[in-house]
Amino acid sequence: MDELRYMAQTSLPGFGEEGQLKLLNAHVVIVGMGGLGCPASQYLAAAGVGRLTLVDHDVVGVSNLHRQLLFDIRDVGQHKVAAAARELECRYPDVRVRSVAERISESTVRTLISDADVVLDATDDIEATLLLNDVCCETHTPLVYGSIYRGSAQLAVFTADDGDFRAAFPVGSSRGSVACSLDGVLGPVTGIVGCYMALETIKLLAGIGKPRTGVLSAFDLLGNNQFDLALPKTHHVVEKQHIVESKQLGTELEVDHVTPREALQLLDDGEAVLVDVRQVIEQPRSLWENTLLMESVNDGNRDHLNKVVVFGCAQGKRSATACKDYSKRYPEGRCASLIGGIPALNAEIKARGCSHED
Amino acid sequence: MLTVMLFAQLAEIHGEPMMSVPRVETVKQLRQSVQSLQPAFGLVDFAVAVNRVIVGPEHIIEGECEIALLPPFSGG
Numbered sequence: 001m002d003e004l005r006y007m008a009q010t011s012l013p014g015f016g017e018e019g020q021l022k023l024l025n026a027h028v029v030i031v032g033m034g035g036l037g038c039p040a041s042q043y044l045a046a047a048g049v050g051r052l053t054l055v056d057h058d059v060v061g062v063s064n065l066h067r068q069l070l071f072d073i074r075d076v077g078q079h080k081v082a083a084a085a086r087e088l089e090c091r092y093p094d095v096r097v098r099s100v101a102e103r104i105s106e107s108t109v110r111t112l113i114s115d116a117d118v119v120l121d122a123t124d125d126i127e128a129t130l131l132l133n134d135v136c137c138e139t140h141t142p143l144v145y146g147s148i149y150r151g152s153a154q155l156a157v158f159t160a161d162d163g164d165f166r167a168a169f170p171v172g173s174s175r176g177s178v179a180c181s182l183d184g185v186l187g188p189v190t191g192i193v194g195c196y197m198a199l200e201t202i203k204l205l206a207g208i209g210k211p212r213t214g215v216l217s218a219f220d221l222l223g224n225n226q227f228d229l230a231l232p233k234t235h236h237v238v239e240k241q242h243i244v245e246s247k248q249l250g251t252e253l254e255v256d257h258v259t260p261r262e263a264l265q266l267l268d269d270g271e272a273v274l275v276d277v278r279q280v281i282e283q284p285r286s287l288w289e290n291t292l293l294m295e296s297v298n299d300g301n302r303d304h305l306n307k308v309v310v311f312g313c314a315q316g317k318r319s320a321t322a323c324k325d326y327s328k329r330y331p332e333g334r335c336a337s338l339i340g341g342i343p344a345l346n347a348e349i350k351a352r353g354c355s356h357e358d
Numbered sequence: 359m360l361t362v363m364l365f366a367q368l369a370e371i372h373g374e375p376m377m378s379v380p381r382v383e384t385v386k387q388l389r390q391s392v393q394s395l396q397p398a399f400g401l402v403d404f405a406v407a408v409n410r411v412i413v414g415p416e417h418i419i420e421g422e423c424e425i426a427l428l429p430p431f432s433g434g
Binding site for chain 2: 032034035036037122123124125126129146147148149150152153154165167168169170183185190216218220227228229230231232234
C-alpha cells in the first residue's frame, strides 16, 4: 500500500491508518455500472477499497457518455463492467476488480454478495432493487441505495434492523420509471448521488461519521430541497383498491415520450427496438431498417422485454395508445411513444446523413 | 383540508406539487381520498410520510401536520 497516496484521508481525525486498512481489506459489490455505479466505483477505488465486484449485463452506448465518465467513445459496444474494470485497475493499483457481465438474478445474487461487506444498488430496475433488498436483509449486509428520477434523487442505507426498501415503499406493481436516458437526466445529478453512495460506503467500512441508516433522503436537486424521512422498522401492507385499468381512469395514463433524436440514439446503441404501429399500406415507410410491426410484440416472443420498445405512428397519437396497451400487457417492460411519429424519425435519419434505406 | 406534498411522478400526474385533500382520520383513508381525486395515483406505489416519518395505513392524522407522498425512483 502506498501510504502517501492515502495521506489526505488517513490524516482525517477518526479515519487514520486503521480506517485505511479497513478499506483495503473490504469487499464491495456494486450492482449497476451506469450513472451511479461509475462515480461510486471510481471514488471507492480511489479511496483504496481492496476488492470491488462490478455487476452489469449492459454495454456502453453513446448516450451514456455524458454521465458515465469512466467510459469514452472507444468503449462503445463493450461491456460496461469490462471497460470499468480496465480503467479502475489501471488508475488505482491497490484495488482488485472482478467484473460480472450478467444481469443480477435470483440464482446468482447470493453467491455474488456472499462475502461482501457492503452492497451498492446502483441499478435502474425496481425488480433488481427488490431482489438486492431481500437478499441483503436475509444476509444482514448493508445495502446502499441510490436512485434518480429526472432532477430528483433518493438515497438510503438499508439494513434489516433499521429499515429496508420494503419498509419505505409498500411496493406492489409499480412500473417505476424507465431508464435515465429516456426520463432525462443531467450528468451531475447522477454524479452527486453516486458520490453520496461512495461516501456512505466508506463511512460504513471505516466506521467514521454517522451512517445514513433508518432514513430515506429525498433530494430535489433542481429545486434545492432535501427531505429526510424516517423509516419504520416494519413493513406496511397496502391493499390496492382495485386493479386500475386505464379505461376506468378519469385521467390519462402517463406515457413516456421520446424525441426522434433520442429514439435514434437508443436504436443506434442497440438499447431500443422500433415498432411501427401503422397499417402496412401507410406511407412513408420507416427508414430504420429493422423496424418491427405490431405482431412482433404480440406473438408471444418476449425478446423485446430486454429493450426499450419505441412505438411510432403517423403523428404520435396511436403510438401513445400502443404504449398504454403494452404497459398493461407487460408491466415489467419499458416503452416510449415516438414524438412526431415515423415521419419525424425519417427526417432525423436523413438529417444525420446516415439513412438506413437500402 | 389537508395539504399534501407530492413528489416526482405524482406531482407530474397532478400537474402541481401540492394537493388539497378533505381532512381524513387515517393514512388508509388518505390513500383512498387522493386516489379518488387522481385515479392515476393507483398506478404508482408510494410512501406516505407524516411530519417526515414514513407511516403505515393505520396511522392517525392529527392536527397540523406535514404530509408527503413519495414514489420510489428507479433510474440510475
